[in-house]
Amino acid sequence: MTGLSYGDAVAEVLKSEPMFETTTVEVDGVSFLAFKNIPQDLRALLQTSRAAQENGQAEYLVFEGQRLSYDAFCNDINKMAHVLQSRFEVLPRTRVAVAMSNRPEMLILMMAISSIGATCVFLNAWWTTEELRYALQDTDSKLIFTDTQRLERLKPLQEQLGLTLIGVDETQTDPSYVSLMRSETRSAWPTVDIDPDSDFAIMYSSGTTSDPKGVALTHRGAVNAVFTWLVQATIAPLINPPDDPNAEKPRPVTLITTPLFHVTATHPGFLLSLPAGAKVVLMYKWDAQTAVDLIETEGVTRFVGVPTQSADIQIAAKNSGKPLETLTQVVAGGAKRPPAQVSELAQAFPQAEIATGWGMTETNAIGIGLSGEDYVARPGAAGRLFPPLQEMMFLDEDGSPVALGSVGEMTVKSVCNMRTYLNKPIETSTAMQDGWFKTGDLGFIDDDGIITIVDRKKNIIIRGGENIACLDVEDALHQHPAILEACAFAIPHARLGEVVGAAVQTRPGMTLNHAELSNFLRDRIARFKTPEHLWVQTTPLPRGATDKIDRRALRKTCMANLSKKT
Template sequence: MTGLTYEEAVKHILNTEAIFETTTAQVAGVNFRVFKNIPTDLRALLQASREPQDDGKAEYLVFQNQRYSYDAFCNDINKMTHVLQDRFGIKPRDRVAVAMSNCPELLILMMAISSIGATCVFLNAWWTTEELRYALQDTDAKVVFADDTRSKRLQPLQDELELTLIGTGHAQPHPSFDDLMQVETRTEWPTVDIDPDSDFAIMYSSGTTSDPKGVALTHRGAVNAVFTWLVQAAIAPLINPPDDPNAEKPRPVTMITTPLFHVTATHPGFLLSLPAGAKVVLMDKWDADTAVNLIESEGVTRFVGVPTQSADIQLAAQKNGKRLETLAQVVAGGAKRPAAQVGDLAQAFPLAEIATGWGMTETNAIGIGLSGADYVAQPGAAGRLFPPLQEMLFLDDDGQPVAQGEVGEMTVKSPCNMRCYINKLDETSQAMQDGWFKTGDLGYIDSDGIITIVDRKKNIIIRGGENIACLDVEGALHQHPAILESCAFPVPHERLGEVVGAAVQTRSGMTITLEDLSEFLSTRIARFKTPEHLWIQTTPLPRGATDKIDRRALRSQCIAELGLNT
């Protein structure tokens, strides 16, 4: 059977599948194309997903020695909604924070908070106490659920910020998540009205400023993103028909390995699994050998992780003699996969489709993607814009569209875009105009609709999928008494893609070492932001024509000393 072209497949699905019918909705005075027949909020998405999850009977979530059916998972969510409402008085639009590594409790809390119209504030589990202080003050969240490690970091803030801390670990010196759940018996769904354009979550994204930006994501944005990915799943067999169209397909099983405080895990990992009828295998920390064993034992069909993790499972599978034949898709998100890795993965996993996805916290993770033969043929490309809701322009420095094939700033419009950066009116107005979001990424589109990303306008380092603002690092460096000025930049790294490098000018008569600096920064910024390469000089850092530090020239100079290519 001959497959359809990409355009033909999209047209067929949109014309024949009622769930993908579109209409127009006005949000904050701007008209957007949206799906007409999908759930309006995350609670409704949970309810509608019971049918594809074998009417609730399917095994849904696997974590270490814990296993949840879909109904059991939803029952725990509903128990927590009553706890939040009755014990803590949480109302629609209130903000409740979660600070923990990956675990079922985090997913239960995320959906319970959003199911009563409140907003889940995701706190980066790697943040220091000071970084946690900033986000809690920024959101004014007073109720915080935290595991043992994060509880220790939060306790110095408890009295100062008047926090109610609820523990989810073993050392629970405050109300316990488990205790609260054990005494609650009600499992009926909450009935509070949810505004589709209210915030279901605030997630933090590092930008070009030193402070992280709280990205407000709405129910409408998240659910429309989920169904945009479902369109991709629906068109795939039309483009590449199976050898036996009557053969029974295995149940989809997705593995979540990246932190749940990032959209790569919450959106195309967790939220997409619900209506897709997929089982979720959740890992709390990355270990390639463990991942390979879980893929084999749980029959994982879809692996989504940062490019580093794709390379890790390839090596671990080869080392352990595992073929991982259940894998049907190996997807990279959170950072660009090195082009050389694409062919290697396709060879290592011949039964799997190798894919890449580009999206941002600000877009609810939706954006562009490429997979299969198209990706192998163009491993440096980012992909096609996912239909049917999104629009994209490539703009020059004056905000005017550039010609096809020319490089411009990727600017996207869709109902999936964020509502705003909280408490940052200037940054919001600079990034968003009339529904269009300026991504800060530079790219171009070819005649086949394939987009290639060539650079970032923003000074961001992406270390293993984790965004790091250069100014965030520099702000911490300037706190050291020996440092007069500094400049942070990405250094290529074979496994992580990029790591943090920094050049500093020291004050007269003062010295510093990388080891000294790492110890100094340990309580000021998260460990992953700490420079792994340091260049020290006593003269001023190089300047450009406007007397600003010439970051590009300095980076090229420093990296050349390592014998690496920029």
């Protein structure tokens, strides 16, 4: 059976599936396209997803020794919702914070808070006491649920900020999460009205400035993002029809490996699993061999992680002799996957669709993507704009659209976009106008609607008037067989203004020096793009909270070492 083209498949799904019918909504005076027949808030999403989860009987959440059915998961959410209302008098729009590493309680709290119209504040689990102070004051959060490690960082703030700290482990605090849940017997759904345009969450961007920005995300934005991904899943078999259309499909099983205070985990990982009828396997922290074992024992079909995690499981699977035959999708998000890695993954997991996705905290993680043969053929591309709700323009420095194929700042309009940067009106008005959000990413679109991201706008090295994209340099570096990961950045230069610097991690047992690398790159990138300063290490490059390489911290360390040499 011959598959449809991408455009024809989208048209067929939008025409034939009532779930994806669209309408126009007005939010803060701006008109947006939105899905007409979907749940309007996260509580309704939980309720309507029960049918997809074997009417609540399916095993839904797996975490270490814990296994919860969908009904049991929802019952725990509802019990905590009643605790929040009766014990702590949490009202709609009240902000309640969570500070912990990945564990089921974090998902239960996220949904319990949003199910009563309150707002879940996600605190970065890596933050110091002072960074936690900033976010708590920024959001005016007084009630915080926390694990042991974060509790110790929060205690110095308890009296100063008037905090109520609730430990998720039984002996941490009095009361504790465990004792509160044990004392609550009600498991009926809350009945409080929820405004679809109210904030379900405040999530902090990974940050390139001194203070992170609190991104206010609404129920409407999150749910419309979820159903946008469902459109992509529905069109996939129309483009690539299965060999046997009558064969029973395995139940989707998603492995969540990235932190739950980041949209990659909460949105295309957790929230999408609800209406998709998927089981969720949750990891406390990243470990490649543990991930491989879980993929095999739990029958994981979908892996979503940052590119280095894809590379990690490829190596771990090979070393342990496990082919991971249940995998049908290996998705990269949070950062661009090195093009050379795409074909390697396709060869390592021939039964799986290798995919990439681009989205931001500010867009509820929705955006663009590419998968399968299209991605293997264009490994440097980011993908197509996910239909049908989004619009995208590419703008020059003056805010005018650029010509087709020319590089401009990616600017997207969607009902999924954030409501605001919390308490930052200037930053909000700079980034958003009339529903359009300036992403800060530079890219271009071709005749086929394929978007290629050149770089972050702020990650341009200007060498003697020549603009150099850090990602362009990194793509070339990743082609060297000794390099496992790489990061490029600007180094000040008295004559040229800036030159290229790079730090790389070598593969086990392999070495690299500057002269060898320069010779290797001679025919791969222009000479002016070749790193003039190189730092080589055998350990992983430093990472931020979302497991992206921390370019700023790495550059600072390398610059300090350069200063010592001079």
